[in-house]
Structure formats: structure tokens, C-alpha cells
Amino acid sequence: MSSNDNDHRGLLPAGxxxxxxxxxxxxxRAIDVAIERFAAFGxxxxxxPLVEFEESLLGGPGAALSQQTFRLMDPVSQRMMGVRPDMTVQVARIAVTRLKHEPRPLRLSYGGNVIRVRGSALKPERQFAQVGTELIGVDSAEADAEAVLLAVDTLRSIGVSDLSVDLNLPTLVAAVASGVNQPEEAMSRLRRALDRKDEGGIAKAGADKRAADLFAGLLRAAGPADKGLAQLARLELPEAAAAEAARLAEVVKLVAAAEDDLPLTIDPVEYRGLEYQTGVSFSVFALKGREELARGGRYSAGYPEDGVSESATGFTVYMDAVLAASEAPTERPRLYVGxxxxxxxxxxxxxxxxxVVRAVVAASDPRSEAxxxxxSHALIDGEAVPL
Amino acid sequence: MSSNDNDHRGLLPAGxxxxxxxxxxxxxRAIDVAIERFAAFGxxxxxxPLVEFEESLLGGPGAALSQQTFRLMDPVSQRMMGVRPDMTVQVARIAVTRLKHEPRPLRLSYGGNVIRVRGSALKPERQFAQVGTELIGVDSAEADAEAVLLAVDTLRSIGVSDLSVDLNLPTLVAAVASGVNQPEEAMSRLRRALDRKDEGGIAKAGADKRAADLFAGLLRAAGPADKGLAQLARLELPEAAAAEAARLAEVVKLVAAAEDDLPLTIDPVEYRGLEYQTGVSFSVFALKGREELARGGRYSAGYPEDGVSESATGFTVYMDAVLAASEAPTERPRLYVGxxxxxxxxxxxxxxxxxVVRAVVAASDPRSEAxxxxxSHALIDGEAVPL
Structure with missing residues (x-):
């Protein structure tokens, strides 16, 4: 090998x-384990593909990632294509187009890499491995619970134990807001206070007592699922919001029935990062480190702007966080053969x-060459001799 | 599901x-099997990454694929990046930069997807799954043979039996040409005749008898390896060319010793599609269909223009051809549970x-719902009942 320095060739773009x-x-291996668990549940x-036309990639829920998508001009069609920033939208597209005649619910899984234009200060990476599932065409508590339980099952199979699940209702605040009918200015102060989890701010927002009490009540519902759900049940929620809370309670009951030791929390006012979710959503964390390992929830698969949309739920496992949270398997021993x-x-x-590492050049001393x-071993007189 | 037609969303770019x-x-699964066979040999x-700076992606042997590479402007560095059209060059880059202090030979494997700007008439695909190995830093017949034998072993493990291997020496013609010292015009006629495998054209090229005999002799060496090598051995090749032929004979001997039933052919004048190869190269075919399943050979890893280069060999398995040539495994039975x-x-x-396909909505008749x-089965009274 030349001793020239060509380290500049090894430089990679940031992230x-x-x-x-x-x-x-x-x-x-971790992706394989996940895909196998998904297959075991059908x-x-x-x-x-890595690249699609902009129109399909950025339609429907994909619009949220438009700013994060690299564009390419296709010399064949003379149309713009995007490099996928996410796979959920692609899988949903396949479900509502090529697989639209398959029976529902349709269960699909995927594993692959995505690219984004910019990383964030917290997560500088611009390429991620994503692996996940979509359960498309049924809107039920059982489907919501299956997504949570399968995410937990998968993470454990990969080797991350000690998990906790946080459940959210990202559209609940909007449902409460549209039911309480407050002046626009008071409502925007209420929502800012909610975002800051600031109960004092809610009281001073200038809303009527019922609205202020409801929002303060939502805030107090954050925490362990059993207490939080009891708190939600005490509130006189507008009808649509009450239905959402009832669904959340049903999902918590189904998850707890299968996993009685799994710590469950709810945060019914959280919606950040859940902009395209339309129902019960969740994050799975490692108890150690509190890193988010997987995220999922209910959304509309398809292109509502075309009138084509199906209720779906699913989740994505964040491979980088999972690998950081799980232990490296022991490597196989390496045997040198002359x-x-x-x-x-x-x-x-x-x-x-x-x-088995085969010699491709002669070596006088097999031990030192190995x-x-x-x-870890050399084959000497037909025996694997440890070194 | 809406019945609206949104098939336009499902359209993908050609290829x-x-x-x-x-x-x-x-x-x-086939990629996993291949990677596991590679791991079993160290x-x-x-x-x-899917995307790199142009400078690293298209340096060294990567230059040959420059026209086939999609470019992206990186907003972070303000430099041009390329979407990889091939993984060999990336793996070689890693070997000569990040892993330059690892002992040689360095054995690396990879599996992933690549994108090209245009497909060809014969192969319209613009995205391929590539899986392969590189054996970097040693130039020996044993290393060349390991690449051939590992490719064959891998293809069999994936489920393609009845293979044949064609071996080439893509630099042999040039080595002969530079040793026979003919007028430029006669030489270009000779090479055109060789490309057309036209022995009559060689005689009429206007070269001297020794040159014409040598080139005709090379042409006659194409065919079964044993006869072809005997034919090559009868020629009075210039020194560099004779060394290449001797290496090929050694590789054939090593491969045949391990695989006495494997049909081996040689075509010492073939160089098309092997532009960056520098030594013994090969293609593996399925006997049925004569499809090329894998291709590999010796090349210079690194960036010779920087003075950084190591002799390497390796191969890439073409997943689409392999899947077409192998039988689909039986699918697992699907059990519906209520x-x-x-x-x-x-x-x-x-x-x-x-x-196990879990019901997420109630169904009155489990058999028909399943x-x-x-x-294929429904869980009824604790039994998996076939349907």
C-alpha cells in the first residue's frame, strides 16, 4: 500500500x-430480526424504490417532508423525482395503488435507508435505516394495540429489554378546542400555555372557566396511564374528544392485558413531531437512557387530496437508537487456514x-500470520489451535 | 376504501x-444468505452511505460510471454529491482510507442498492440490489481463485445450482499488442477483427505473420478451459502476456481442484464490460438460461491518480438474475386467530x-374471515384448522 495521504477521499458529507x-x-442482523418478527405476525x-416521482412521494402525509427531500431531474421522463426521506409514505402508496385490491386489513413491512436534506442539532444524521410495519384499512383499538405490542415484541427480540411506552392523542387538543368555542386570542394563549405545560398560563389565558378547567385537566392527565386515564374520565370533554379519550383507554387496556409489567404513560396534550397522526400514537423508550427507539400511530394512508385515503397504523424502529441501547453480540471466532x-x-x-480465513499468500509461521x-485460531495439524 | 382512481400516484419512473x-x-433472504456465506469466509x-461527495465516488475506478451517476447539491457543504451507481468503489474507498491500517488482505462484504441515470435496452432497471465481496491488498492466484469459488459457493447456497464459470484476461490483448510492435493501422484492424471474433479478418489485417498467428491463436483459445489453456501454452507470447496466461492457468487449476464438476471456459480476448479490470476476471452463469449471475475480477482499489492503489479482487452478485434463476421458497402457513x-x-x-394473523375487527364466521x-388455517377451539 502506498503511504500517500489520501484522507480527503475518505471525507463524507456531514451526517x-x-x-x-x-x-x-x-x-x-437487527433489521432481519425485526422483519422476522413482523412476518411472524403476517x-x-x-x-x-429509493427514488420516486415527487408527486407520489410528497402527496398525502408525505407533504410534511417536502423540505427535507433531495430532488433529482429524471432525464428519461423529464420530470422531478425525490430521494425518499421516509418509507411510510411509500408503503402507504403501494397499499392504495398496486395493492388496492388486496383484503383489508393489509399488513406490510419494510426495511431500508432514507436520506434527508438536513440533520438537526440533536440528530445530525442525514441517512437513517428505517424498519417498520403498516396495518392498513382498519380503525380499531385492537389494531392500535397490535402496533404497540408488536413494536415492544420486536425491540425485545433485537435485544433491548426494559422498555416503556408513552401514548399520545395528537388530535385531542384540537378536538377539545373546537368543542369549547372560545375567542381566537384566548384560544391561542391557551394552546401556547399547553405547549409549555404551564397550568398558570392556562388560568390567565382569558378563556371561560369550563375551557380553562378542561385544558388544565388535560395537562394534569399526563403521567402514568392508569391515573391519567382516570383524570381524563373525570373531565366533561366535548363529544369528539371524549371518543378519542375512550379509544385511548381501550388501547391502554389491551396493551396492559398483554404486558402487565410494561410501564405505560400517557401525554394527551403532546402533538409535536406527530403532525400527520390522526389518532392514538406512541413512542417506545428504553428505561435506561430514555432514548426513543420506535414511534408510531394512526394516520391516513393515501392521498386525501385525491379522495383516496384509508385509516392505518404502524410504527418505525430507529435502528441507530436501538443499536446504541442493545448489547453487541459476540463475534464468531476466526480460524486461519494455511x-x-x-x-x-x-x-x-x-x-x-x-x-474460515484462507491464506492467499505463503507464510512461514502460521501462528504469527493468523x-x-x-x-483467534489457526488450523495446525487438523486442529483449531487458539492463539 | 375510496373507489377513486389514483393510479397516477402509483406510477414509478421507468426502471x-x-x-x-x-x-x-x-x-x-437471498442477500442474507450471501452475506452469511461471505462471513463464513471471514x-x-x-x-x-447512499450518497457521497463526487470526488470520492467518482475517483479511481469510479470514473467509468460518472455518466451514470445522479448528482445532488449538498446544501450543508455547498459541494456536489453523487448517488452511488455502484458499491465496489465505495468499499474500496473505505479500505484505502478508514481501514488503511487494517492487516492485508482485507476481506470486506457489502449488500445494498444502487441507482443509475439510465437503463440499457437489455436491462432497463435503474435500481439494482448488489451484494458482493472485496479481497484487498494481495495479488495471487489463490486470491483470484477464492473469489471464483466463493461466488459459486454463494450462488449455490442461495439456491442456484448448475453453474458455469467463464474466465477472462481483459488486459491480455493489450499486453500482446504492445509486445508485437505492429504499425498502428494494422493493429487497429487486428483488434477490430478480434472484437468480431473474425479469424479471416486477422489474416487480412496487414500485420506480420508472427502477430497475425498470435492473435489468431488467442481467438482459438476461447472455449473449454483445459483446451484453451493448452492452446495458449503453445503460443510464443510476449513476456507480460505469458505471465498473464500463466496466472490464468494457475487459477483454473485451483478452481478445478476444488470443483471438478464445474464447467470452466476461458475467453482470453473478451474485455467488454471489464474496462476497470486489471487481471483474471470471471462471470458465473446459470447453465439453464445462460444468464449472468455474478461477475468479478482483479482491479486496482483506491485512487491511482493520488498514488494510492492496492491490487484487489472481488465479485458482485446480480440479485435480479439470481432470483429469476432460483426457485421461490414455500411460504409459511398463515393462521387466523379471532x-x-x-x-x-x-x-x-x-x-x-x-x-399468526390477529383479528382486529369482529367477524361472525372465522373460517370465511380467515x-x-x-x-391457510384458522384457530378454532385451540386447533389450527386447515381451510
Whole structure:
């Protein structure tokens, strides 16, 4: 190898990294485990292309990511294409177009990489591996609960235990607001106070007592699910809002029935980052580190602007957070075999779990050559000798 | 679901397809099998990003794909990036930069998707899944043979048997040409005749007898490896060309020793599509259909224009051809379970190999609901009843 310095060739754009050994293999294995859990619950994999026409990629819920999408001119069609910033919209597109005649609910899964124009201060990455599911065409508490339980099951299978789930109703505040009929200015002060979780601000917003009490009550419902739901039940919510709260209670009951040790919290006033959700939404966290590992919830799959839309729920697992929260598996032992070892002699060692590293140049001392090649063992006189 | 027609949303750019069930899962499984075979021979996975700076992506052997690369302006660095049209160059870049201090030979593997600006008439696809290996930093017949044998082993593991391998020496013609010292015009006629495999054209090219005999001899060497190598050995090749032919003979001997039933052919004058190869190259075909399933060979990893370059060999498996040539695995049975089935009751069926499809809406007749959902079985009174 030349000793010239060509490190400039190795520079990558900010937020775009190469995964090296053993991280690349770990990420791929974790994605496989997730896809296998999804398949065990009847979710079938689809693979949308990396690039699509802008029109399909950024229609419907995809519009929210328009600013984050790299554009390419297609020389074949002379139309603009986008590099996918997210896969949910692509999977939903497949569901309402190519798979529109399949029976509902339609269960689909996906795993792949997405690219965004800019990272954030908190998350500088611009390429992510996403793996997740969509359950399309049924709006029921059982479907909502299946998404939560499958996310938890998947994370545990990948090797993250000690999870907690936070459930949200991102459209609840709007439903309460439209039911209490307050002056516009008071309402915007109320919502700002809610965003800051500022109960004093709610009292001073200038809304009538019923509205102020309702919003303060919503704020107090944040916390452990059982107490929060009891708090919500005590409020005299407008009809649409009451229906949302009842759905949340049903979902919590179904999740708790399957997972009695899983810490469940609710935060019924949270909606940030959930702009395209239309019903019960959730985040799964690792108890250690409080990192968000997966996020999902109910949304409208399709293109409501075309009059084509189906209620759906699903979730995405954030692979980078999951790998940071799970333990690295032990690597397989590496067995060095000398020059001229018959090809067929490798298989028995591979069956025993070794990676067989074949010599491709002569070496006078197999032990030191094996060590140089980071092998744990060398094949000497037919034996795998530890080094 | 709305009955509105929104098929225009489902249109994809020419050459960019979505894989649907079961093809997406099949492709992913085949990639997993390949990566596992690579790991069993000590090849460690790397995952380069989808997008890199033009400078790293299109340096060295990457220059050949410049016309096929989509460009993006990076708003962060204000520099041009390219969407990868190939992964070999990325893996080689990682080897000579981030992993330059790792011991040689360095064995790396990769699996991922690439995008090209245009498809060809024969292959209209513009997105491909590539999976392959690179063996970097050693130039030996054993290394060349390892690439061939690992490609064959991998394809068989994926489920394609009945393979044949065609070996090439894409720089041999140039080595012969520079050794025979003919007038420029005669030489260009000779090479055109070689490209057309036209022995009569060689005789009429106006070269001297020694040159014409050598080129005709190269042409006659194409065919079964044993006869072809014997034919090459009879020629009085210039020194550099003789060394290349000797290397090819050594590689054939090593491959045949490991695989005595594998049909081996050589075509020493073929160089088309092998422009960046610098030594023994090969294609693996399925005997049925004669489709090219994998291609590889020796090349210079790195950026020779920077004085940084290492001899390497490797191969890429073409997933689309492999899937067309292999049989689809049988799908797992799908078991419908009614509303209210405890979550924990699914696991025993999943262990038995069923995909468990949980009801998320009530159904009066589990059998017909299960059939509607394309299930093969329904859980009735604790039994998996076939439908």
C-alpha cells in the first residue's frame, strides 16, 4: 500500500456515515430480526424504490417532508423525482395503488435507508435505516394495540429489554378546542400555555372557566396511564374528544392485558413531531437512557387530496437508537487456514461457527500470520489451535 | 376504501420498481444468505452511505460510471454529491482510507442498492440490489481463485445450482499488442477483427505473420478451459502476456481442484464490460438460461491518480438474475386467530412456523374471515384448522 495521504477521499458529507465492521453486520442482523418478527405476525415485506416521482412521494402525509427531500431531474421522463426521506409514505402508496385490491386489513413491512436534506442539532444524521410495519384499512383499538405490542415484541427480540411506552392523542387538543368555542386570542394563549405545560398560563389565558378547567385537566392527565386515564374520565370533554379519550383507554387496556409489567404513560396534550397522526400514537423508550427507539400511530394512508385515503397504523424502529441501547453480540471466532488447504475442508469448521480465513499468500509461521490477520485460531495439524 | 382512481400516484419512473410480496422478502433472504456465506469466509460487512461527495465516488475506478451517476447539491457543504451507481468503489474507498491500517488482505462484504441515470435496452432497471465481496491488498492466484469459488459457493447456497464459470484476461490483448510492435493501422484492424471474433479478418489485417498467428491463436483459445489453456501454452507470447496466461492457468487449476464438476471456459480476448479490470476476471452463469449471475475480477482499489492503489479482487452478485434463476421458497402457513386472542397465545404457533394473523375487527364466521385474509388455517377451539 502506498503511504500517500489520501484522507480527503475518505471525507463524507456531514451526517452521512459509513458503518464499519462490526456495526454494519449488527445493524443488518437487527433489521432481519425485526422483519422476522413482523412476518411472524403476517406482515409481508415490500421494497419501494429509493427514488420516486415527487408527486407520489410528497402527496398525502408525505407533504410534511417536502423540505427535507433531495430532488433529482429524471432525464428519461423529464420530470422531478425525490430521494425518499421516509418509507411510510411509500408503503402507504403501494397499499392504495398496486395493492388496492388486496383484503383489508393489509399488513406490510419494510426495511431500508432514507436520506434527508438536513440533520438537526440533536440528530445530525442525514441517512437513517428505517424498519417498520403498516396495518392498513382498519380503525380499531385492537389494531392500535397490535402496533404497540408488536413494536415492544420486536425491540425485545433485537435485544433491548426494559422498555416503556408513552401514548399520545395528537388530535385531542384540537378536538377539545373546537368543542369549547372560545375567542381566537384566548384560544391561542391557551394552546401556547399547553405547549409549555404551564397550568398558570392556562388560568390567565382569558378563556371561560369550563375551557380553562378542561385544558388544565388535560395537562394534569399526563403521567402514568392508569391515573391519567382516570383524570381524563373525570373531565366533561366535548363529544369528539371524549371518543378519542375512550379509544385511548381501550388501547391502554389491551396493551396492559398483554404486558402487565410494561410501564405505560400517557401525554394527551403532546402533538409535536406527530403532525400527520390522526389518532392514538406512541413512542417506545428504553428505561435506561430514555432514548426513543420506535414511534408510531394512526394516520391516513393515501392521498386525501385525491379522495383516496384509508385509516392505518404502524410504527418505525430507529435502528441507530436501538443499536446504541442493545448489547453487541459476540463475534464468531476466526480460524486461519494455511495456503493449499482444500476448499472443501472449510465447511466443517464453518458449521462449528468459525469464520474460515484462507491464506492467499505463503507464510512461514502460521501462528504469527493468523495473529496478524486478527484470527483467534489457526488450523495446525487438523486442529483449531487458539492463539 | 375510496373507489377513486389514483393510479397516477402509483406510477414509478421507468426502471424503478417496487418489489411486492413475496419478492421483496425473497430478495432480502437471498442477500442474507450471501452475506452469511461471505462471513463464513471471514468477509466483514461494511455499509457505505447512499450518497457521497463526487470526488470520492467518482475517483479511481469510479470514473467509468460518472455518466451514470445522479448528482445532488449538498446544501450543508455547498459541494456536489453523487448517488452511488455502484458499491465496489465505495468499499474500496473505505479500505484505502478508514481501514488503511487494517492487516492485508482485507476481506470486506457489502449488500445494498444502487441507482443509475439510465437503463440499457437489455436491462432497463435503474435500481439494482448488489451484494458482493472485496479481497484487498494481495495479488495471487489463490486470491483470484477464492473469489471464483466463493461466488459459486454463494450462488449455490442461495439456491442456484448448475453453474458455469467463464474466465477472462481483459488486459491480455493489450499486453500482446504492445509486445508485437505492429504499425498502428494494422493493429487497429487486428483488434477490430478480434472484437468480431473474425479469424479471416486477422489474416487480412496487414500485420506480420508472427502477430497475425498470435492473435489468431488467442481467438482459438476461447472455449473449454483445459483446451484453451493448452492452446495458449503453445503460443510464443510476449513476456507480460505469458505471465498473464500463466496466472490464468494457475487459477483454473485451483478452481478445478476444488470443483471438478464445474464447467470452466476461458475467453482470453473478451474485455467488454471489464474496462476497470486489471487481471483474471470471471462471470458465473446459470447453465439453464445462460444468464449472468455474478461477475468479478482483479482491479486496482483506491485512487491511482493520488498514488494510492492496492491490487484487489472481488465479485458482485446480480440479485435480479439470481432470483429469476432460483426457485421461490414455500411460504409459511398463515393462521387466523379471532378477536381477543391473548397476545401470548401467538408465540407457540409462530415457533411451529405459522404467521399468526390477529383479528382486529369482529367477524361472525372465522373460517370465511380467515379465507378472506388469505390465511391457510384458522384457530378454532385451540386447533389450527386447515381451510
Amino acid at each position: 452521512l456515515a459509513a458503518l464499519l465492521p462490526p456495526d454494519a453486520a449488527r445493524e443488518a 406482515y409481508e415485506r415490500v421494497k419501494p 495456503l493449499g488447504t482444500p476448499w472443501a475442508d472449510c465447511a466443517p469448521w464453518q458449521v462449528k461457527g468459525y469464520a 495473529k496478524r490477520l486478527r484470527c | 424503478l420498481a417496487a418489489l411486492l410480496p413475496p419478492d421483496a422478502a425473497r430478495e432480502a 468477509y466483514e460487512r461494511v455499509k457505505p 378477536l381477543g386472542t391473548p397476545w401470548a397465545d401467538c408465540a407457540p404457533w409462530q415457533v411451529k412456523g405459522y404467521a 379465507k378472506r385474509l388469505r390465511c
